[in-house]
Amino acid sequence: GAVVSQHPSWVICKSGTSVKIECRSLDFQATTMFWYRQFPKQSLMLMATSNEGSKATYEQGVEKDKFLINHASLTLSTLTVTSAHPEDSSFYICSAREIGSYSNQPQHFGDGTRLSIL
Amino acid sequence: DAKTTQPPSMDCAEGRAANLPCNHSTISGNEYVYWYRQIHSQGPQYIIHGLKNNETNEMASLIITEDRKSSTLILPHATLRDTAVYYCIVRVEGSSGGSNYKLTFGKGTLLTVNP
Numbered sequence: 200g201a202v203v204s205q206h207p208s209w210v211i212c213k214s215g216t217s218v219k220i221e222c223r224s225l226d227f228q229a230t231t232m233f234w235y236r237q238f239p240k241q242s243l244m245l246m247a248t249s250n251e252g253s254k255a256t257y258e259q260g261v262e263k264d265k266f267l268i269n270h271a272s273l274t275l276s277t278l279t280v281t282s283a284h285p286e287d288s289s290f291y292i293c294s295a296r297e298i299g300s301y302s303n304q305p306q307h308f309g310d311g312t313r314l315s316i317l
Numbered sequence: 318d319a320k321t322t323q324p325p326s327m328d329c330a331e332g333r334a335a336n337l338p339c340n341h342s343t344i345s346g347n348e349y350v351y352w353y354r355q356i357h358s359q360g361p362q363y364i365i366h367g368l369k370n371n372e373t374n375e376m377a378s379l380i381i382t383e384d385r386k387s388s389t390l391i392l393p394h395a396t397l398r399d400t401a402v403y404y405c406i407v408r409v410e411g412s413s414g415g416s417n418y419k420l421t422f423g424k425g426t427l428l429t430v431n432p
Contacts, residue, residue, distance in 0.1 A: 205360075233419060242404075243361070243422040292360045296418050305351060306420060308360035 201227050203295050205309035212283065213317055219279045220312045222293035228273035229295035233306065234266075237290040249276040273298060283316045290314075321405045326427040329399075335392040337426050339405030342386040349408055350381060351420070352390045354401040361404065361422075364390065395430045402427050 202225040210218055222232055230251050235243040247268055248256040255268035265287075267279040276295075280287050290313050294306040322340040329335040341350065349368050353361040365372055365379045367388075372379045378391040392399055404425040408418075 203360075231418060235422075242424050243355075245419055245421065248419055290358075294360075294420075305353075305363040305366060306418070307363065308353075310360045311358070313358075 201295075201297060201307040203293065203307045203309040205291075205293055205312050207312060208310060209313045209315075211315045211317065214284050215282055217279055217281045218283055218314060219277055220291055220293075220314075222276045222278070222295070222309055224274045224295045224297075224307070227295075227297045229276075230273065230298045231296045232270060232276040233294045233296075234268065234276075234278050235292045235294070237292060237311075243292060246278075251276075280314065283314070285316045288314055288316045321407055321423055323403070323405055323423065323426045325424065326429070328429050328431060329392075329395045331397060331430055331432050332394055335395040335399065335428055335430070337390040337392075337403050337405075337428060338387065339390070340387045341405070341407045344385050344407050350379065350385075350388050351406045351408060352377070352379065353404045353406065353420075353422075354399075355404070355425070356398075356401040364403075395428075397430050397432060400428060400430045 204223045204225050206221045232249040234246045236246050237243045245258050246261045249268050249270040251270045251273050257263050270276040290311050292311040294308040296306050349366050351366040352364040355361045365374055365377050367379045381388045402425040404422050406420050
């Protein structure tokens with residue numbers, strides 16, 4: 200089945216550093232990938248929609264300059280949390296939609312990246 | 318997209334059927350019902366989806382009422398590994414791509430399967 204891989208699965212870093220998270224579709228191509236954030240005991244919140252070869256679409260309240268998204272190929276999207284601070288600590292999850300699939304086909308999710316900013 | 322209402326939690330005995338309800342009374346004709354689950358500290362896992370007919374796959378069955386205002390996800394023989402938060406999501410199918418395919422997650426139902 201369709202597999203989405205995220206890397207790293209866990210990262211701890213100092214406040215002020217930038218962190219890059221990768222999302223790869225391993226056995227399919229994805230025109231569209233989605234980035235979510237999940238705080239403890241809360242549901243997933245969509246941050247942005249990543250489109251291959253074009254600018255990402257951010258949800259209301261998500262800072263574009265804070266969360267940089269690049270979708271340079273049909274199998275890779277990256278999320279960079281710039282100048283991360285403790286309040287950015289969260290569980291970041293990506294999902295991908297297979298190119299050319301029927302419109303009702305499901306998205307496939309990665310296993311998430313747990314980010315802890317000290 | 319239509320909103321959904323799910324009970325916050327449910328319990329089920331191992332080996333018994335787990336029936337998870339979802340209310341989506343404002344669903345419109347072109348909205349599909351999707352079910353995902355999230356096991357602790359993992360990404361969501363797709364379970365099943367449907368439009369108006371009942372659906373079954375290797376994981377579960379989806380029963381959608383005739384008026385489509387509610388649905389039930391059935392796990393026929395729950396195991397301890399089925400303990401997770403189950404999300405019911407309704408979504409319009411867009412033909413223009415991109416953000417039209419986004420999913421909006423509610424709070425879901427925490428299903429606890431007990432030995």
